[in-house]
Amino acid sequence: MKLAFDIALRFLKSSKGQTALIVLGIAIGVSVQIFIGSLITGLQKSLVDKTVGSAPQITVSPQEDGAYILDSQAEAKTIKATNPEEIKNLVAVTQGPAILNTADESATILLRGFDWKAAQGIYKISDRIVKGELATNDNEIIIGEDFAKNLNLSVGDTIELITPARKTGKFLITGIFDLQVKSLNESWILSNDRAVQEFLETGEGVSQIEMQVNDVFAADEVAGEIEKRLNEDTLVVTNWKEENAALLSGLSGQTASSLMIQVFVMISVVLGIASVLAISVVQKSKQIGILKAMGMHNPKASLVFLFQGFLLGVLGALVGVGLGIGLSWSFATFVTNPDGSSLVPFFIDWSFIGISAGIAVAASTLAALIPAIRVSRLDPMEVIKNG
């Protein structure tokens, strides 16, 4: 083993140019793999984060329209207990439609109330207030940026809301928010839980319990667990995955295509190594012949070439990982949106990189198999006869 390894190392060292060329070939293959893999993963992460990062990922609501969850605190506790490691940012929301009347027009809005502190986890409202402050007292609300623009409202104005039950109430606008989704900015009016519960006359009841999970892609599984745990026919559990099937199929299509690219890159790397090593068998046939004449067994002679493949793979993978990370970083740093933020965030998944490097090493060793078999068939007589 040791001798075969030493000879392999010496062979690689003696033809530095050739070695550098193969290493570069493998490195480029690995770096492209890492770059594309990281790019796609980063892209998907940011896409998912933008889509559901600031939205509830699992929602528990009553089966019946207009019904309320009465003991929301107890339910929230049960929900959290289902999977305490995954479930986070639980918030109870009381909501209902209302009509807003101004002097010249009226609009239908969704009035939502929650505990500001609890809602911070999902909605990060306090970071999204663009003017004024949160509505902490009764009869205070905050409205969306687009809504304010449409109706020409500003902080300090008072508006009148009418519930479907014809109850009216006057509310002071204390702030304007921007949730970065136009439809929400146009239709949501937010307030604290008490104010909304009182206006909509729900008593202690809430409309739904919203939450997020640590692994967004496990939302459906966690939702299933919650459903089992609650075991109540009156409640339904929904998750973002069932509501965003199109996005998910897009993501899986992207993953599949990136996988295809990676597979073909690897195949070309393997072919490259196999052909260069095959040439090197011819170049080194004298050495192999004399080693065999001196008593080296066939498997050991083959091992010399397998070790060469392995060493080339390790070197190529190391250089490739460096190159790939560098490439991803440069892309994230220099390819930016007009506002200066990176188009695709820099994302490193070490386990993915480890797998890529591992595959490269395995593939390089495997590529050396064909030359290794040729070596085991080489007859020392051929070399000695032909000089």
Add this chain to the structure above:
Amino acid sequence: MDNYVVEVKGVNKVYGKTIKTVALHNLNLGFKTGSFNAIIGESGSGKSTLLNILGTLDRPTKGDVIINGVSTKNMSKGRLSDLRNETLGFVFQFHYLLPEFTALENVLMPYRIANGKAGKKSRDRAREILNLVGLEKVENNLATNMSGGQQQRTAIARALMNQPKIILADEPTGNLDSQTTDSIYQLFRKINQELGTTFIIITHDRRVAEKADRIVEILDGRISLDIVK
């Protein structure tokens, strides 16, 4: 029974399948332990074929090669490799050193093939042999950084590394000038006398052959002359 270290019995060698060329005709020949033998003959006479068969690098079409009293007929490739490594040393017309390794490392190669790692003891032995062939000063030179004579002497040192019973040499000085040739034959003789190694040397050079204890001439695959001094 003669005390032969290596012996061929009824050896035939035929090349080619459709057009058959007979290289050796029913050869019977044995070499005594510690003897110094020369094989001469025209090119194409079959002497190299004989040497390769003696060295188990080539298998006879018919007949048997007996080395150290053991028939090699039914030995596996692996067993033959071990036999070559332990019992035989080769010196070819072209030195066939590994250019990627230094003189010392080349000399150590047969030992490492058998044992994997070379310890201090084996390194010392390799240096001793290099000393014997007068190469102590260039032991750390790469094979490519030595003169032709030095390379050939390194190859001889390599052949001696595993203390083989037999050294098979095929035109070992074919590429060297007469002065170097002389010094190499003196070296062979010295090793033969000091270590008792059997030498079987193919040569063109009658002058060289005359220094041997025994001269065997091969003509058209047959022994035409066998002189023991």
